[in-house]
Structures are given as C-alpha cells and as structure tokens.
Amino acid sequence: MVNYGGDEVSALVVDIGTSSLRAGYAGDDTPKAIIPTSYGYIELPQDQQLGAEGSGDGDVTMAEGDVATNGDAAPKLEKPNQKAKLYIGQNGPSMWREKMELSNPVQNGMISNFDPISSLIDHALRDVMHCEPSEHPVLVTEPAWNTPANRERMAEIMFEEFNVPAFYISNTSVLNAFAAGKGSAYVIDIGSSTASVTPVIDGFVLRRGLAHSALPQLVQAHARHLLTTPSSRRPGIDLWPHQLIAGRQPVDPGSTPKFELRQDRIAGTTATWKAWAEAREVEEWVQSVSGVLDQGWNEQAAGLRGARHYEFPTGYNNYFSAAERYSVGEQFFTHSPQLVSSNPNLPKTIPALISGSLSACDPEIRQVLMGNVVLTGGGSLFAGFVDRLQNELSRNFPHAKIHAPGNPTERRFGAWLGGSILASLGTFHQLWISKEEWQEHGKTIVGQRCK
C-alpha cells in the first residue's frame, strides 16, 4: 500500500464547472454524479405554502428557515424576501416547466452566485450518490483565478452546511496536470465558457503566466450567428428546441421546415430558458458537424472536406458546407480583421493566450512547459483541435509535446480525475483542513493551507 502511495479515506471530490458539476469518490476513475450546473427555478408567491410543492427527484425548495420538502438539509437563502423552487439535476433545466427561469451560478469558470451551490452539491452528494457528506472529507476544485473570498465562502458552505470533517480546495489546472501524471505542465483548458492557459510548476500555479478568456462563448456566438442569420444560400434557421415542438414532417434538405409549435407552452416559456435551450441546439450542431482545420485557415483545404448533413428539431435539414463548418473552429485560433476592428474587447485566441502567458514566464522554463502541454476540458474535444494546436505550437516550439488523452472522459473530467488521485494519496492527508482547524483559525486557514 505504501509502495504506490495510495491510502483511501473515502474522500469525496467535487468539481464545479460551467456546464456540469462532477462529484464522486476519490480513487474512482470517473465521477459518480454528473449533473448540469444550470438550474431552473420558479419564484413562488410569498403566501404559497411550501409543503404542497416539489415532489420530483432533484427538486429543492430554497426557503429561509423552512425545511425543504425532499432534502435533509435546509439551505440558507441569502435573499430572505425571495422564495423560489429549484429544479436541479438531470431532470432540472432540461425539462420544460411553466415560468421556469434558468440560471447558472458559474460565470467565467468562477462561482458568482453561491445561493444555489449548496443545493447543487447537496443534490449531487445526497440524491445521486446517496452518501452523507458529514462522514467524508471533501475536496473541492477552483479555477486558478478564483478569489480568496470565493474559496473561503466555499469552505464555509462545506463546514457549516455540510458539516464535513475535513476540506481542501485545489486548483483545477494543478489537478489537470496531476491527472496527466505531471507535476510541471502547461495546462490548456478549454471549458464550455472559458479557455485558460496555466503554467504549473511542481504543483503550483505560476500566477504571472495565467491567462484566460471567454473564447468558447465567442465560438458559440459565432455558430449561432452563422445559423440564424439569413444568407444567400438559406434563410435563417429556427432554433426551436424539441420541448416546444408538437409535430413535424420530413422535408427535403434545404427546404422550408413543416412543423407545429406547442402553442400551449409558448406563453409560459421564459426568455432565460429559451436562450438556454437554443444554446443547446447550437452546441449540438457545433459538436456534430463543425471542426477546425489542422493547417490553418485555407478556403481550398476546407473545400476538400465536403459538406455534412444535419437536421434540427424543427425538421429543417441541410448539407452544411465545409467552409461554414470549419469557420466555427477557426474562431479558436484566429479572428478576422473586420471582427477585431469592430469589437476591441474580443476574447483572446488560443495562440494569443499562449504567447502572452509564456512571455510572462521565466525564459528558462518555457521549454519545459512546452514539452509538457496538457490539453484538457470538454471544449478541447472539438474535431481537429489537437492537430491544429500541435501545428500552432510547433511553429514556435519545435519540441512542443501535447498530452491529450484520447479518452473523452479523461478530457472532460480531467480536474475531477486529478482530484480523485490527489485525495486518495496517503501523503495528502496531512493537508486537509479539519473542522477543528476551521473552528480554531477561521477563514484564514484556507489561504494558508491551500496555496
């Protein structure tokens, strides 16, 4: 046991990202609970009785001082005058409910709204994993640019609300490096809302070399624009989600779709839910047909790839040309000059992020970092991304070596996996912040212990 350094204390690992929250036992190779971070909520009138509400799985009612209907915990609400019923989990945001608003507590990779966080974690641990958090040490992840206030708030939630015996908060970039089996690495993490590059040396993030941008959001906006804007070839495409479609008929590619909307639902659909559902349709299209050219943008090379067929929930289907498909992925690497001139605050491209980050690093470690590039995050599964990145890197660093696991699970849950490895190491157990220490030192212990 000592030989390979593992000593499992049945710790829990919780990794909160923009698109999903991953939770599981340390020592496993995949998280047990993967739930969307987005949640739906319906604001309740002040006088409505709580007891009558919520019977489905994953429904948690947030109410001050009140006991939630189907949970053991009673989450505290920051805004006491507002009562809302939360819809969390696999059947949370994806189900249509009348007047259900949708929200995401994570903005730019960082938790911006802690209200629903405890409900989300509670759902993942108690409802999905069926375990009692007060019996397990918990390791939580944070982005490299997290604020001290944020991590202290997370520690507070864990100790005060979940009553965990021990807690630790660790950096996603460092954990991604650990998941790749490296202590020093250059972590390129393409999430669903944020792309970041982080130099990691001996398990520590070099903050000077840290850079992140909302590039994936730009890519999605580009794809959405591409689909919905009428062009000479086709009219703008309706992005109605299947929840709002009553029926449709098969049509030829490119012709006008014949479908009926569920008129009963249209009125009750909120703008936030519709935006979320449409973003999903765009995402679906992006993941199915789009890609990135491996040798830089070239109209001719793109033309050789051929068109690809895709059908939307409305029944509209068409062959999407290669130029269209590959222009989406190109947004990761280059911005067109007119786009740059029209919008000065564009998120930085991957090459710009890398060059900016590396110039802030010591010249001596640049080669080391480039030899240990770890590509991770669900966004990096974009077709052709690894090849393109390799080409971009080898232009300046001929010896650049990219570690990109072929297994999508490892790529999507790299940070969780690293946390799973870290929390099951025998030598790690001295680093936990225990409840005793928390009570003794208060919030300052988090900054001292989790460097």
Place this chain on the structure above:
Amino acid sequence: MAGASAADVRSILSLPNPPTPGPSQPRRTPSTAEKARKPEGISRELYSLIGPSAPTLTAQLAKPRLKQKPNLGGGGRVKWRDLEMDWRSFKNGARGDKLELYHWVKAGTVPEADYPFAKYNVQTMTYVYSQDEYMRLLEDKDWTKDETDYLFTLVRDFDARWYVVYDRYEYEGGPERSMEDLKDRYYSVCRKLIRNRPWAGDETSKAQLITSLTFDKEREVTRKKYIASLESRTPQQKAEEDALYIELKRLEQGERRFKRDREELLRTLLGIDSGLPDLPVEEDGLNSGTTDTKKKKKGHFSATTEPETPVSASSNAPNVISLGQPQAKKSQSVSSARYDATHCIHRTEAPSTTLTTTKSAHVPVYLRSYKLPQPKAPSAARVAQVLGELGISHTRLVMPTRENCAQLENLLETASALVETKKVVDKVEQDIRIMKARLGQQESGGAETGDAAPTPMDVDDGNDAEGEVDGRAQSVISTRSARSRRASRRSMSISSVDTSAIGAVKRQKRG
C-alpha cells in the same frame, strides 16, 4: 492414499480430526449409521468409493451455492472470502491537529503507532536569524529586515521552489525584484550565517555547504539574457542559422570524404597499412602529408633515444618484418641507416604490386614464417618433388630468418627453373628421337628428299633454349652458394632418371 491426503488437508486447514482413523490404524468397516450420513448432492456409488474421508470434496459437492457475498454486516468490518478488513480510524503524525480519518485495514494487523505516510513529510532545512544577527551581519542597503523576513517565509513555504517564490513574491512597498535578486539575497544571507556561526563539523563539510549555497548573480543574469535572446530571434535569423548549420554539415561531410579518399590513396601508393598506430588520416589539409611525415619521424627518433635493451630489439627484429614504413624509407637518413644496422632492422619494400584500392589489397603485419615463398602453381608438384628428393621441406623452416627465407626463395625459383628446363630438354630430346627415327626411315626407304639441316637446327634450338634457361638460372643462381648449385645439378640428374622415386630418397633436414 485418499485418507492420507485428506488428513494432510485437514492438518493444513487445522480442522478437527475426522472420526475415521488414519491409514495406519485398522480400518473400521463403515456402519450403517455412517452410511446414512451420506451428504446431499453426491451419488451413492461415488460416496461408497471415496467414503466419508474426503471432507473437502463432499463439502464442495454438498449443495450449489451462490457466489459468496462480502459481509457488509456492520461494526466497520468487511469479510469477503478470506480477506477481512476493518474500517479503522487513524491519526496522522504529520498533522498538528487531532483529525481522525478512516481507512480500511486488514483485520488482525496491529495498528501502527505512526501513520506510515507521515515519514514522507520532510521539511527542508531553513535558516533563521535573530535580530542581533541581522544587525551585525545581514544589513543591506537594498533590503529591509521586513522584506528579508518575507523572503525567508516564502522560501520556507514553497520549499525553495524559486519559480514559485518569485511568482508569489508581492512585498508591498518594496521595489520590483527579479528572481536573481531574490536568490542572491537568500543565498548571501545563508552564506553569511554559516560563515559566522560556530560550526560543529569539520571545515571541509562547511566549505562544501558554502559552495552549495553559492550563487553568481551576474552569471545567472547573463545566462537568462542569452536564453531570452535565443527565443527572440527573427524567422530570418533562424533560417540563416539553419542554412549555416546545413552548410557546416555539408562541409564536414566533404571533408570526411576527402580524408577517406586521401587515406585510400596513401594506402594504395605508399602502403600505409593498419598496424601503424597513427595513420595520417586524422590530419586535414594537403600539406599535412609532409608535416605528418616529420611528426612521425620525430616520433620514431624519440623512440630511438629511449633506452632500449638490445636484446629486445634483436629479438623483435628477425620475427616481425614488413612493417611498411614508407615515410621513413623516403627520407632515410644516414643516422637511421646506421641505427637500423646496429639493431638488425631491415626495411622492406612495400608491396607495390597491389594497385587496387580494395580492402583485400591491404596487407597487415605478418610473421615471416607465415609467408614462406611457395613454388609456382604449374610446376608446384614437380618442384615439391625435387625438394623432397633433396630432403628439404619448403613448407616449414626451422629458422625462418631473413637469409634463410631468401635462400629458400632462391632455391624454389631455381628448382622451378630447373623443372622448366628439364621439360624443355625432354621435349627436345623427344623431338630429336622422332626426327632421327624419321631420318632412319627415310634413309632405309631410300628417300633422298630430306637433308640434315633440320637436325642441327633442332639441336641449335635446344641449345638455345638451354642456354637461355641456363643464363636465367645463372643470373638467379649467381648469388647462391656453390652447394645449392650442386644440389640442383644433382636433383636434375636424379629427376631425369626417375621422377617417381620419391619415397626411396632419404629425407634430410636442412636449415
């Protein structure tokens, strides 16, 4: 047999002894009551064969069961097959608090006093200084004590990982520090502390420690600048560098080819063989040939000046020959000739006949006795026969000295010449005989057509041939002793009489 093995199994499994006695005791006939205890799931015939003395087998056959499930009963103990694990709490000695975590431990193992992973919690050695020490030794106009304290805290926190220390270094109110500044300050403080503190160990270990803490700031800065300049090259500069590199490689390759050609040429023309330790192939340039020769000669002479026992020299000389030393030969000076004479060194001509540049033409150093002259192929058998008649073995010399070898060669040459001559003589005699016979026929037949002219001509021809052969033999033989000439004469006479009587001639060893 079955009973014995079952007993063994029992003893191994430490089961209680069966009611049936062992094989050494008289076997009791199984009673009907025992028979009645036939377990379920086993046929009567089989049971009567193996009896009740195969408990493991019967136990297995007893009844089909489901796979054993781990007993997650409770009390923090899990049993699965033979493995029993306890859910135990432990305390980590590396922690400052009383946190108790739980992990699975094999049941029955004694809980270790110390957590096994606590020993990996190794703290790096850090230096601490007192206020007094700082005032006395560590004052620096660029650094305040607070900032130095801050630096030392960071170094301790991050275990002297300088990249991280530099990354996290945020001292309010202090000037912008480079990593070299931080390292320089830290190491200089450490050095000063070690120098001025009482040292328990010996001086060498102290010096070692101080050298391990040396930090040359200027050098590090220059090195960093150099690395940075490597990265800030323009693509043109890189392309130029690449082009230069390729050109360099090309030139090196050309040089190598030139050297190889030159070496081959030298070997062909001058016979530089392996065995010469320093072939002039390592040198470059055309003029190196002459300088090389000089160098070589110099080396040669320096070797002569060394005190050398004449015994070794003379013992080496007769055995090792044909060390091709063409350079030395080319400029053989008087002194070296004298030297050669005194040390019995004989210089031989390199085999200039080999004009091919192939590897097979290359002749390495050999012992003289390995290369005894051989008779030429067409007359080899006859020559061997001749020598055999003389009692001389041409394949082996007892003392293959230079003179003896030369003599043997001469002998062989003469012998082959003799054999050739005899062949011619035989042919001529045969011709004469035929002609005479023909003449007699003509005379007896009364044919007057033929005249005597052919005969003298034939004779003349024979004489000419003989004279020629003789002359050649003479020229060869002239250097030889009279004895060998006599020997060859005798051999001719003998062989002319009988060429097949080899065994009759007694063999004689001659030096």
